[in-house]
Amino acid sequence: MTAPPAVDPEIDAVHDREWARLARPGTWLTGAQRVAVAASARGGKADGVISPAATEAARRIHDEPATITDGWINGLEADGLTRLAYVEVLGIVARLRALDTFTFGLGRSPRPLPDPTVGEPTRVTVDGAAFDGGWVPTVGAAGPPNALSAVQAEHDALHDLHGNLYLEPRGGPGNTMGNMQVVRDGLNRSQIEFVAGRTSLLNDCFF
Amino acid sequence: MRAVGDASVDSGLPGGAALSAVVDAAVLRDEDEMPIARAAAIEQIGPPATMRALAVAGNFEMMNRLLDAIGVGPSPQMRDVGDAIGVPLPARWR
Numbered sequence: 651m652t653a654p655p656a657v658d659p660e661i662d663a664v665h666d667r668e669w670a671r672l673a674r675p676g677t678w679l680t681g682a683q684r685v686a687v688a689a690s691a692r693g694g695k696a697d698g699v700i701s702p703a704a705t706e707a708a709r710r711i712h713d714e715p716a717t718i719t720d721g722w723i724n725g726l727e728a729d730g731l732t733r734l735a736y737v738e739v740l741g742i743v744a745r746l747r748a749l750d751t752f753t754f755g756l757g758r759s760p761r762p763l764p765d766p767t768v769g770e771p772t773r774v775t776v777d778g779a780a781f782d783g784g785w786v787p788t789v790g791a792a793g794p795p796n797a798l799s800a801v802q803a804e805h806d807a808l809h810d811l812h813g814n815l816y817l818e819p820r821g822g823p824g825n826t827m828g829n830m831q832v833v834r835d836g837l838n839r840s841q842i843e844f845v846a847g848r849t850s851l852l853n854d855c856f857f
Numbered sequence: 858m859r860a861v862g863d864a865s866v867d868s869g870l871p872g873g874a875a876l877s878a879v880v881d882a883a884v885l886r887d888e889d890e891m892p893i894a895r896a897a898a899i900e901q902i903g904p905p906a907t908m909r910a911l912a913v914a915g916n917f918e919m920m921n922r923l924l925d926a927i928g929v930g931p932s933p934q935m936r937d938v939g940d941a942i943g944v945p946l947p948a949r950w951r
Contacts, residue, residue: 651892652892652895652896654895654904655899655908656905656908658908661912711922711926712922715922715925715926716925718925718928719928740922740927744918744919744920744922747915748918749915750915751883751884751911751914751915751918752883752912752915754886755879755882755883755895755911755914756895756911757891757895783929784927784928785926785928786927794920794923794924794929797924797927798923808919808923812916812920814912815913815915815916816912816913816916835905835906835908835909836902836903836906837902837909837910837913838871840870841871841872841873841876841902841906842909842913844870844873844876845876845880845910845914845917846913846916846917848877848880848881848914849913849914849918849921850917850920850921852880852881852884852885853884853918853922855917855920855921855925856930856931
């Protein structure tokens, strides 16, 4: 059997940081609730730690994101999951899926979820976040760079993964989206975008 | 570009078929195909590039979910791109 490839140490470090973020209190959810969201997304049980609405959100975001509608999110809100808490659930699940897919591809077992740490959510709000073309508030028009911008910690975590797994969302030389000549670990920009496109097609995502 | 939507089409990229196969296996969680696709990719494009391809796939698993979950769809211009690669936009985005 061919040995799996070695992992870029920066990706292992990102994984470690994400697990630490997952375990500690977030903006709207406790550490225990955050870990329960991740467990639900993976198909496990939340043991009453999170609401049925949060459980449903975690599973649908993970398994059927292309079926999500504004009406469905309205229903979650009616059942007690605020839009901002939904953004936090979304951030957790989306990043989990990224790292679990990477792990699966390498032939590794999923990393066990961390033990949560005690503490209260920060409840920090973001000035200027408003509905602008999306179903959740964003700072500026809703789009890829700011999908989670209404919850600062989730926004920061997204960009931690994005730059280390793919490219930095900015111009300039190096591993950036503005660099059409980038070659990363021997994969050129055309190959990188081919992988991105193929993944998106499989997820029925047409952005 | 059609190779994005149809794995039987030659993308013209180095290791294109291997990239398709390893992405498909990872995203679709195909436990039987994954080691086969990974080994083929390693042979054709090397271990570091295979690792990076899986990282990129992971990133777009994340981004796809973010955009679908907040209701951000393709621009009108993307309709033409979809037609060009043989992947027309579904009704919900037209």
